[in-house]
Each structure stands twice: as C-alpha cells, then as structure tokens.
Amino acid sequence: MARHDKAQGGPPAEGANDRQWAQELMSSVRCAAVLFALLLVVDWGTGRLALWRTALWVALAGLLFGVLCPARVTAGEGWLSSRRLLRERRVRTNALVSVRCLDGISQRLLLRDAFGGRVELDPEVLVANPRLWYRLEEDARKSAADGMLLCGGTALRLLSQRVDRETARAVFKASGLE
Structure with missing residues (x-):
C-alpha cells in the first residue's frame, strides 16, 4: 500500500472510516437477494418462469441494491x-x-x-x-x-x-x- 504525502495533496496514511458500512452493505445485498429470490419463486409457482423475466428480476434487484447501497464515508486530516x-x-x-x-x-x-x-x-x-x-x-x-x-x-x-x-x-x- 502506497503512502501518500501531504505535499502531494493525497490523503494522509491514517484516517477514520465508517465502522458500520460493511454491515449496511451486507444488509442491502441481502435485501436485493431476497427480492430476487421471491420474484423467482412467484414466477416458478405461477409457471411463468422465463429467461427474459429472470433478467428483468435481476435488473430490479440490482436497482434495489443501488438505492440501498450506503455511501462509504472516510476522513483524514483536512x-x-x-x-x-x-x-x-x-x-x-x-x-x-x-x-x-x-x-x-x-x-x-x-x-x-x-x-x-x-x-x-x-x-x-x-x-x-x-x-x-x-x-x-x-x-x-x-x-x-x-x-x-x-x-x-x-x-x-x-x-x-x-x-x-x-x-x-x-x-x-x-x-x-x-
């Protein structure tokens, strides 16, 4: 890992991070996966499971993940x-x-x-x-x-x-x- 120098304008080597970011990220992944699984189960139960519908559900789950995905906040000196x-x-x-x-x-x-x-x-x-x-x-x-x-x-x-x-x-x- 390269260390940045303050004179170069890069972030200093030591900073503070959001400790809960990983948990929130996993929660958003779980929510998107549960939505995708539920949509597949409903499609399978109704007999309308098709490749194009599966692609649509993947896109919908990806959109949900994009909305729920938390920002990763980090800070250092300055x-x-x-x-x-x-x-x-x-x-x-x-x-x-x-x-x-x-x-x-x-x-x-x-x-x-x-x-x-x-x-x-x-x-x-x-x-x-x-x-x-x-x-x-x-x-x-x-x-x-x-x-x-x-x-x-x-x-x-x-x-x-x-x-x-x-x-x-x-x-x-x-x-x-x-």
Whole structure:
C-alpha cells in the first residue's frame, strides 16, 4: 500500500472510516437477494418462469441494491470523502465555507469547501462513528478560526451536542450504569 504525502495533496496514511458500512452493505445485498429470490419463486409457482423475466428480476434487484447501497464515508486530516457506487465526492474540511442541515424525509448534512467541493452525508454516520466526527470537528474549528466557515456554526454545535450525548450514553451502557 502506497503512502501518500501531504505535499502531494493525497490523503494522509491514517484516517477514520465508517465502522458500520460493511454491515449496511451486507444488509442491502441481502435485501436485493431476497427480492430476487421471491420474484423467482412467484414466477416458478405461477409457471411463468422465463429467461427474459429472470433478467428483468435481476435488473430490479440490482436497482434495489443501488438505492440501498450506503455511501462509504472516510476522513483524514483536512479531508472527508463519501463514496457511492459510481462516484466519490471529497471536501477539504480544513477549508469549509458552509455546513448546512437539510431536512426532508431523512436529514442530511451538506458540507462545502472553498474549492467547490461538496459532500452530502447522513449525520447518523458521524453520530455512530466518533472518530469521523472528531476529524470533521477539528478541521471545522480550524476553518472557523481562519474566518472561512461563513455559515454552519449552529449546525455543527447541535451535531456536536448530539454526538457527545450518544457517546456518553454508549459509555454508560458499556459500564452498566444505564
């Protein structure tokens, strides 16, 4: 494995990853496989099993997998990336200009940097992975201190309180004090 140098602009050798990504990926694979199996069983039970219908069910199961497949979030000193099936988005967290909470069916966190980078991610990923949150918060503080972070202080503060609350709850649960 090649080690990247900071001067080259590559990610540093040590970073934080989403620890639950593999479990979520397997869940999406299982859901797609169960859908495919159920559709095949229904076709077989009705006697309409055909090659073209099987190809259609494979495509439908693949579409479901594509929708359910989680983004792989990683962070290091000065950067955060979110990788989906076809694309990776990266933001320089040490040059953040905006952090916004987007409400809708599911809450999203939108990060923008001074160089046009944009990453949208589920805040639950940061809550469930304190190391990821630590990397983002440390660099966001640097951006705010440098006067680059123009909006998002409130969103970061609320998310920080939520991460602290969940971390404390996990510590109490692990120590048997809950």
